[in-house]
Amino acid sequence: MKTRAIAIEKYGHGDQLVERVIDLPSLGDKQVLIKEKAASVNPIDWKLREGYLAEMMPWDFPIVLGWDVAGVIEEVGKDVTDWQVGDEVFARPKTTRFGTYAEYTMVDEDLLAKKPQNISFQEAAAVPLAGLTAYQALVTYGGLQSGESVLIHAGAGGVGLYAIQLAKMLGAKVYTTASESNHSLLKKLGADVVIDYHATDFRDVVKEVDLVFDTLGGDAQRNSFQVLKANTGRLISIVSEPDQTLAKEKHVLAKSIWLEPNGQQLSLLANYLEEGKLTVQIAAEFPLTVTGVTQAHQLSETNHAVGKIIIKTEN
Numbered sequence: 001m002k003t004r005a006i007a008i009e010k011y012g013h014g015d016q017l018v019e020r021v022i023d024l025p026s027l028g029d030k031q032v033l034i035k036e037k038a039a040s041v042n043p044i045d046w047k048l049r050e051g052y053l054a055e056m057m058p059w060d061f062p063i064v065l066g067w068d069v070a071g072v073i074e075e076v077g078k079d080v081t082d083w084q085v086g087d088e089v090f091a092r093p094k095t096t097r098f099g100t101y102a103e104y105t106m107v108d109e110d111l112l113a114k115k116p117q118n119i120s121f122q123e124a125a126a127v128p129l130a131g132l133t134a135y136q137a138l139v140t141y142g143g144l145q146s147g148e149s150v151l152i153h154a155g156a157g158g159v160g161l162y163a164i165q166l167a168k169m170l171g172a173k174v175y176t177t178a179s180e181s182n183h184s185l186l187k188k189l190g191a192d193v194v195i196d197y198h199a200t201d202f203r204d205v206v207k208e209v210d211l212v213f214d215t216l217g218g219d220a221q222r223n224s225f226q227v228l229k230a231n232t233g234r235l236i237s238i239v240s241e242p243d244q245t246l247a248k249e250k251h252v253l254a255k256s257i258w259l260e261p262n263g264q265q266l267s268l269l270a271n272y273l274e275e276g277k278l279t280v281q282i283a284a285e286f287p288l289t290v291t292g293v294t295q296a297h298q299l300s301e302t303n304h305a306v307g308k309i310i311i312k313t314e315n
Contacts, residue, residue, distance in 0.1 A: 001026075001033065005102035006293045007062040011051030014294040020062055024098060024106060031106045032083055033075035034091075036313035037121035039100040039288075040068040042129050042158065046297045059097040065293075066100035066311065067092055069107065070115055070124035080109045088115040090270075092128035092261045101293060103313055113266035116274040123273075123280040126308035127162075131269045131278075133259045134162035137213050137236045138170065141257050146171030148210035151202065151227060153220050155191060156182040158308045159238065161281050163213055164189045169277055175206050177220075182306055189279070203227055214239060228252050281307030288313045 001024040008016045027033055045065045047053055070090040073083055083089070093100065093107045115124045137159075138144045144167060152163045155176030167174045168190030177197040178186055186194050195202050203226050210233060212224040217239035224235055225246045233252040235242055242254035272278035283305035286292035296309050 001104065003102045003104040004288075005064045005099075006288060006290060007064045007101070008049055009061045011049065011054060013050070014046075014297050016049065017290050017293050017297075018062075019290050022062065022064060022098070022102065024104065027075060027077050027106060028108070029077040029079040030109050031077045032073045032080060032089075032109060032112065034069060034071040034089065034105050034107055035074045036069055036071040036100065036103055036105060038070045038125035039066045039102075039311040039313055040125045040129070041293075041296045041300045041309040041311060042067065043300060044129075045099075046301055049297070057095070057097075063097045064099040064102055066102070067095060068125050068128045069093060069100040069105055070121040071105075071313070074104070077109070083109055083112060088121075089113065090115050090121075090124040090128060090266070091263070092132055092259070092266065094261060101288065101311060101313075103288070109263075111261045111263045111266075113263055113270045116270050118276075119273055119280065122282060122285060122310045122312065125310060126158075126280045126282055127269060127273070128261075128266055129259065130158040130308060131162045132262060132265055133159050133238055134166055134213075135265055135269065136259060136262075137238060137257060138163060138166055138211070141255065142211045142213065142234050142236045144170050144172055144211050149173040149175065149208075150211040150213060151206050151209045151224065152176040152191075152213045152215075153224075154178070154215045154303075155186045155194065156306045157215060157303070158305070159215055160213075161186075161189065161307060162278070164191050165278050169272070172211075175202070175209065177202055179304075185281070185306070210234065211236070214242070222246065225250055225252070225254070283307040283309050285310040285312055287311075 214237035247254035
């Protein structure tokens with residue numbers, strides 16, 4: 001099976017993105033072939049493109065980036081029982097060198113979820129990686145409970161927007177940091193207290209929270225220990241390993257996590273989307289071309305996109 005894709009043949013800046021016809025591997029017995037409608041951009045995409053993850057993912061070139069997809073099933077493996085040709089689905093596929101900046105991609109059947117009928121393919125593609133990251137950080141690892149409080153750093157980012165909504169659904173008090181221009185949006189999504197990080201040190205506002213969701217690392221991560229409840233507090237980072245000395249001093253849990261694709265959890269998010277409890281914010285859309293993907297990466301690298309950046313894989 002061949003597919004048109006945007007790929008890299010060596011690590012580097014955006015000028016390494018090229019259009020290629022890629023030979024996909026044979027369809028697995030428990031896989032489906034998806035005719036893509038949309039993909040999305042995440043920081044892992046350009047970090048891998050730059051070579052920052054080369055040791056973690058020592059893949060052969062060419063590498064097709066992208067790990068979000070929404071589309072229609074075009075073929076099913078011989079042992080697939082729950083899905084059929086024509087189903088509209090979305091997924092965060094396994095992390096392989098055959099990503100989703102392509103017209104076709106293959107996904108394991110257990111990682112699929114049914115696309116909600118009330119959202120577009122572009123909106124669906126904006127959910128899997130970021131939505132699952134937020135869910136796993138807050139629920140799977142963070143253990144956030146009703147009545148607790150959480151500080152979500154960078155609430156206007158692709159992950160932060162889902163985290164705010166999910167935390168509110170769980171019954172938590174939500175603190176978040178963001179530029180002033182995004183405050184009204186974040187309050188609309190459920191944030192109780194929004195802190196302008198340009199003007200205010202979050203440590204002056206946030207006291208004794210149960211959970212910190214760190215999406216920034218660096219000073220923000222280190223300073224977050226000061227606002228955690230001693231003994232019972234948790235700090236979950238998706239950026240870097242927290243300082244365990246600081247964690248031991250305060251007797252708190254602090255860990256870095258890596259997203260695990262999960263079709264059941266994605267189906268739960270799909271239910272929230274269908275019920276209108278979870279909404280999608282799209283920052284921009286770009287075509288599946290070298291120019292389009294380059295521009296999408298440039299926007300993502302600014303760290304100032306409000307919402308998700310979409311790649312339209314079908315015109």
